[in-house]
Amino acid sequence: MKNxxxxxxxxxxxxxxxxxxxxREIVGPLDDMISPHLEPQNIVPESDDGVVLMKGQIDGNQAVVISIEGNFQGGGIGEVSGAKIVATLEKVLEDNQNGKTVYPVIVLDTGGVRLQEANYGLLSISEIQNAVIALKKYVPVIGVVPGRVGSFGGMSITASILSYLIATNKARIALNGPEVIEQEAGVREFDSSDKDLIWNTLGTKQREATNLVDEVVEDTVDNIKNSIINEIKTKKDAHRTENTDFYLSLLDNLDLTKKLDIKSYNELFKNVTATKHEIAPAVSGEKEGTKSRGRAWFEAITGIKNATSSVSTVLHAQKDGKEYIAIVPDADNEFPRVRDGEVGLQEGFAVANIVNTIVAEDKDKDVKRPIVLIVDVPSQAYGYQEELIGIHVALGSSAAAYAKSRQAGHPVIDFIPGDAVSGGFLAHGLQSNRMIALDDDSITIQAMSKASAARITQRTIAELEEATKHVPAMAYDIDNYEKLGALYKLVKGIGSWEATDENVAKINSIIDEAIDSLDGDRTLHFRYQTEIAKASGRKATLQVRKLVDEQW
Amino acid sequence: MEKLHFNFDTTDAIKKPVHVGVVASGDLEVIFRPTDKQTEINIVTGSDGFHDVWENVLTRFFDRYPVKANIEINDFGSTPGVVNLRLTQALEALKDEK
Structure with a gap:
């Protein structure tokens, strides 16, 4: 019998x-590190919060396995489970920096953000991605996607960043689950009852054909272990999030007039030649762009009227030594799923391209240019072709680029005058080390729309809203978000649309203060260190970090 | 979700803590910890209204194995058979460690 x-x-x-x-298990079930957010929502918790941390050896090499339990709450990442992963990866990083080689292996059986702890999930996942990027300088970070759940949501973005991905053919990898795409974009976009379509599109066999997975093995313990040992020996790195020219060239060649089928996509994938793409700074255009809070502030801050660019949804420009980047809606965009400002394929790859260029230009400079993200992203794009091509890699590319820029010494600052939702926020916002937001009721900051979150967690919208009253991380508004302690500043008295000269001056001075406050900080630790974070917002996170440190 | 609490008079003290199971659909996790007091069981269950069923299952278990421990259970809709299986498995794990 197979094992x-x-x-x-x-x-x-x-x-x-x-x-x-x-x-040897670290912070195990006997350590009482239970999620404080589930019982208040009438959900049974688990004593390890669904993440197992195990130190030991692999073929005689020092290693740590971080294993996500797909059977507990769909393998969703919440505050405690997320902090366990982040704290462990940071300890592995510390060991490697001190000359002690330790190989990290992450077993991904996860739906991504645990919707019952939504904003904690997003914060944690961005912190996981940041740690992975830092670690890859020392050792390969190996991912295993065994299935049944697969790797979805924010954790598919994480998967794209890992050095090497091993999977079985019982797994799927995608940003948006088929049910969510159907909920958000309609059954014609993606029929979540069509299992063949789902497996042919998101299954690891197809993923392997387009380099989104490195190795698909038959499901046995020995096969998985041998592949990991082999990767430790060979140290291959897929560099999956460093192919922006290739993907932007592929998108140039995409025929958007007809529905993309798998066969013709694979054909296109094989035949694309990558050409150099440079996304020039935004310039003033004749025609007014699609209105949005992000555009209004980008234009007001940079002084570029009717800003336009070669990628119509991605604007960037330098002003007073700072680089501003915004993702904006374009009602006429040829990609239908990003017309409301969602972050799609082109947006992710274009932003990555811009940020990588900035980092390369400043490589030898002592003082690196600050990068200011103007955040107004209602979500990631929900679409069939987005998933087939691999939108998680697009979002992973920009998240990785921002993380690398910060780790290289660029101050990365968020200015949030609009929405900051889900994969969009992970790709454009959550890698910043200071977040500045406007205190405006119109801002939504969350992991999923109410309709989709209700469907996936099998609750009514009324039940969902009731839960948000008890758990701030479940809420959709900026005031509750502040309670998590992640914000550098919540700016009162300026409305989301009030991008006047006077307000721009105020925001600019707050951005400058934020940059000064960094004082060489290249990490995301600020989020745990604010008064609110320490008192309540990240209490469980800090407790997890302490325990991991003690037991290491 | 419902929280249940039971006490039992038992005799056989355990020396080490043990954990088995997963809070998966139709499954549960069980933690036994040593105690010098009475056996105390705290249950968090996703299925409401089964107090008496739990009491019966636990009474039967402790009649047979009068193990003395502080017990925590997180249950996600397991049947009495599965509950009994996990409790017995915890005892097995305690034996293995000795």
């Missing part, structure tokens, strides 16, 4: 990967 890896639970996954008798 299935997929059928095992998270703890067994970790034990199966590590050498016999070498494993």
């Amino acid at each position: 299935s890896f997929v059928e095992l639970h998270a703890r067994q996954h970790a034990l199966a990967i590590l050498d016999d008798d070498s494993a």
Whole structure:
């Protein structure tokens, strides 16, 4: 009989990967590190919060396995489970920086953000991505996607950033689950009852054909372990989020007049030649662009009227030594799923391209240019062709680019006059080390629309709204977001649309203060260190970090 | 979700803590911790209204194995058979460690 890896639970996954008798669990079920946010919503918690951390050896090499339990709440990442992963990756980083080689392996069986702890999930996932980027300078960060859940949502973005991805054919990888796409874009966009379509599009066999997975093995414990050992020996890196020219060239060649089928996409994928893409700074145009809060502030701050660019939804420009980047709606965009300002394929790859160029230009400078993100992103794009091509890689590319720029010494500052939602926010916003937001009721800051979140968590919208009263991380407004402690400043008295000269001056001075406050900080730790974070917002996070540190 | 609490008079003290199971659909996790007091069981269950069923399952278990421990259970809709299986599995795990 075959010894299935997929059928095992998270703890067994970790034990199966590590050498016999070498494993030691960190912050395990006996440490009482339970999510404080589930019981108030009448949800049964788990003593390890669905993440198993196991130190040990793999083929004699020091290693850590971080294993996500797909059977507990769909493997969703909340505050405690997220903090366990982040704290562990940061300890692995510390060890490697001190000359002690430790190999991290992440078993991804996860739906992404745990919707019942929405904004904590987003914060944690961005922190995981940041740690992965930092670690890749020292060791490969190896991902295993065994299935049944697969790797979805924000954790598919994380998967795209990992050095090397091993999967079985029982797994799927995608940003948006089919049900969410159907909910947001209609059954014609993606029929979530069509299992063949889903597996042919998101299944790992198709992912392997287009380099979104590095290796698909038959489901046995030995196969998985051997692939990991082989990767530790060969240290291959897929550089999956560093192909912006290739993907922007591919998108140039896409025929958007007809529905993309898998066969013709694979054909296109094989035949694309990458050409150099440079996305020039925005210039003044004749025609007014589609109105949005993000555009209004971008134009007011940079002084560029009717700003336009070669990628109509991505604007960037330098002003007073700072680089401003905004993602904006374009009602006439040829990609229908981004017309309201969502972050889609082109947006992710274009932003990555711009940020990578900035980093390259400033490579030898002592003082790196600050990058200011103007955040008004209602979500990621929900679409069939987006998933087929791999929107998670597009979003991973920009998230990775921002993280790298910050780690290279660029101050990365968010100015949030509009929405900051889900994958859009992960791609454009959550890698910043200071967040400035306007205190305006119109701002939505969340992981998923109410309709979709209700559908996925099998609750009514009324029940969902009731839950938001007890758990600030579930709420959709900026005032509740402030309670998590992640904001540098919540600016009162300026409305989302009030991009006047006077207000621009005020915001500029706050941005300058934020940059000064960095004092060499290249991390995301500020989020845990604010008074609000320490007192309540990230209490559980800080407790997890302390425990991981003690037990390391 | 419902929280349940039970006490039992038992005799066989355990020396080490043990954890088994997963809070998966139709499954539960069980933690036994050593105690010098009475056996105390705290349950968080996703299925409301099964107090008496739990009491029966637990009474039967402790009649057979009078183990003395502080017990925590997180349950996501498991049947009495599965509950009994996990409790017995926890005892097995305690034996293995000795």
